[in-house]
Amino acid sequence: MENTPDSPPLGPEETRHLLERNGLAIPDERWEMLLRWAEVMQEVNQRVNLISRKEAHLLWERHALPCLALLALRTIPEGVDVCDFGTGGGLPGLLLALARPDLRVTLLDSRQKKLSVVQEMIDALGASNAQVALGRGEELGKVRPWRQRFPVLTARAVAPLEDLVRWTRDLRKPAGVLHVFKGGEIREEIIRTVKQFPGTKIEKSLMVLKGYTGLAENQKFLVTLNFSTTVKS
Secondary structure (H helix, E strand, C coil), X not given: CCCCCCCCCCCHHHHHHHHHHCCCCCCHHHHHHHHHHHHHHHHHHXXXXXXXXXXXXXXXXXXXXXXXXXXXXXXXXXXXEEEEECCCCCCCHHHHHHHCCCCEEEEEECCHHHHHHHHHHHHHHCCCCEEEEECCHHHHCCCCCCCCXXXXXXXXXXXXXXXXXXXXXXXXXEEEEEEEEEECCCHHHHHHHHHHCCCCEEEEEECCECCECHHHHCCEEEEEEECCCCCCC
């Protein structure tokens, strides 16, 4: 299933096959929820711009595949609390909740309009292990029940790495992990982050999938920051 410039966009079946080829087998009942998610996403995107409408036909290739690939490329422990920081339209958090019912996913954003739509999607999909939270992470992290709550956090197209480290600091458990989706050249971001937060372990990986080269060719990276030995800055 190698992609070429003339290849048609990936659909749900191609996406599922690629994920299985890369070690992520999603049970049928969970996949049905993901299919329903795509329908709901298309519907609500006509009212509220969650993703570019020009790319709506690329929903599986540009959004579902990279978000779900996190579960193939990294290990997220069973049954943990996950914070999707700056969730926007629920990506990747809602997809993680649908694919992994053992996770408890909090979709955090400071924009009420988008969170209202995400809550609508959660209700429509019956995603009982997902919840929304309105606010700024750097403020919520200072109060219960949010302070040092999350062992795992995710972020996609939110901010520079050093800002994400700072803004999520009080939300994270001391040995927490932050998975960040990034595109393009990020070497300078990583250098700045290491200087500002000594001891942070950073793993930067091109999103290379067996059978599909599109993410890697478009310089899509998965950056994982481990804070177990970080000195606060």
